[in-house]
Amino acid sequence: AQSVTQPDIHITVSEGASLELRCNYSYGATPYLFWYVQSPGQGLQLLLKYFSGDTLVQGIKGFEAEFKRSQSSFNLRKPSVHWSDAAEYFCAVVNNDMRFGAGTRLTVKP
Amino acid sequence: DTGVSQDPRHKITKRGQNVTFRCDPISEHNRLYWYRQTLGQGPEFLTYFQNEAQLEKSRLLSDRFSAERPKGSFSTLEIQRTEQGDSAMYLCASSPGTGTLSSGNTIYFGEGSWLTVV
Numbered sequence: 001a002q003s004v005t006q007p008d009i010h011i012t013v014s015e016g017a018s019l020e021l022r023c024n025y026s027y028g029a030t031p032y033l034f035w036y037v038q039s040p041g042q043g044l045q046l047l048l049k050y051f052s053g054d055t056l057v058q059g060i061k062g063f064e065a066e067f068k069r070s071q072s073s074f075n076l077r078k079p080s081v082h083w084s085d086a087a088e089y090f091c092a093v094v095n096n097d098m099r100f101g102a103g104t105r106l107t108v109k110p
Numbered sequence: 111d112t113g114v115s116q117d118p119r120h121k122i123t124k125r126g127q128n129v130t131f132r133c134d135p136i137s138e139h140n141r142l143y144w145y146r147q148t149l150g151q152g153p154e155f156l157t158y159f160q161n162e163a164q165l166e167k168s169r170l171l172s173d174r175f176s177a178e179r180p181k182g183s184f185s186t187l188e189i190q191r192t193e194q195g196d197s198a199m200y201l202c203a204s205s206p207g208t209g210t211l212s213s214g215n216t217i218y219f220g221e222g223s224w225l226t227v228v
Contacts, residue, residue, distance in 0.1 A: 004152075036219070043114070043201060043221040044153070089154050097143070097166065098217055100152030 002027040004093050006101035013081050014109045021076040021104050023065075033074040035065055038065040038103075039087045047089075050074060061085070083108045090108030112136075114200050114220035122226045123192055128186045131223045135204030142185050143217060144177055145201040146170065151203055159185060192227045199224050 005024045013019050025031055032051050036044040048059025055067040062090045074091060086108045091101045115134040123129050123222035135142050140161055156175070158166045161182035171177075174192075179185040191194055199222040205215040 034216075041222075041224070044219040046216060046218070047218060092152075097155045097158060098153075099155065102150070103152050 002031070002093050002099055004091050004099055004101035006089075006091055006104050008104045009102070010105045011110060012105065012107040015083050016080050019076075019081045019106070020087070021089050021091075021106070023074045023076065024072050025074065025091075025093045026072065027093055030069075032036045032069060034066075034092040034098070035059065035063070035074075035076050036090045036092060036100075037061075037087045038090065044090065047076070061094060063105070081106075081108055083110065113155075114202055114204050114218055116200075116220040116223045118223060119221065120224045120226075125194060125227055126191055128188060128190045129192055129225060130186050131200050131202075131225075132204030133185045133187070133220060135184070135202070136206075136218055139204035139206050139218075140182075141205045141215075141217075142179055142187070143203040144187050145203065145206075145219075147199045147201055147222070148197075156200075171207060189225070192225075194227045197225055197227045 003026045004061050008024050035047040036048045037047050038044045047063050048057045050057045050067045057065050063078050065074055067074050088103045088105050090103045117132045142159040144156040147153040153169050156171050157177050159179040162179050174190045177187045201222045203217045203219045205217045
């Protein structure tokens with residue numbers, strides 16, 4: 001069965017520092033992978049998605065993610081974090097429905 | 111395009127009461143999904159409609175839960191005889207196209223309906 005693991009429950013970075021959020025998936029075929037961001041009390045906003053092709057995917061707000069089949073990973077990165085990036089980030093994989101990881105909460109220090 | 115709309119945004123109810131949430135998907139999106147999200151967790155799939163047909167239901171959707179999409183547009187999710195364990199955010203989402211979700215369409219989420227059962 002498909003599953004998604006986000007190993008880091010909470011990450012704190014300083015504003016301006018780089019960021020990497022980890023996501024590992026378990027899925028037999030080529031997965032469709034997504035990253036969503038959720039601010040407190042709000043719904044989910046799509047950051048980026050991977051279906052096929054170039055394994056480095058660019059998203060909104062300066063985020064990117066790299067699909068690595070050999071590592072079953074789809075880590076999210078941003079070179080310079082802004083205070084407004086503080087939120088909960090969810091990785092998701094699609095089969096017939098979308099399965100989410102438990103999320104990583106990002107705190108940004110001034 | 112006004113996005114996925116959910117109503118009410120917040121609901122507090124007493125245990126044992128029934129509640130109903132409404133979702134208006136993005137116009138012309140054929141697929142509509144319901145998810146439940148508890149604090150500190152990712153969203154969990156509940157059910158999925160293709161137009162008016164309910165095609166899949168999670169085992170999380172007990173017999174106290176019922177979802178409808180009578181005309182293939184808006185959808186309702188009703189919870190009967192609410193329990194404290196039902197307290198969560200209920201997210202609705204929609205996507206275009208037909209066939210399975212793995213054909214690559216993006217799901218767009220609403221802002222959710224918070225339920226607190228006291």
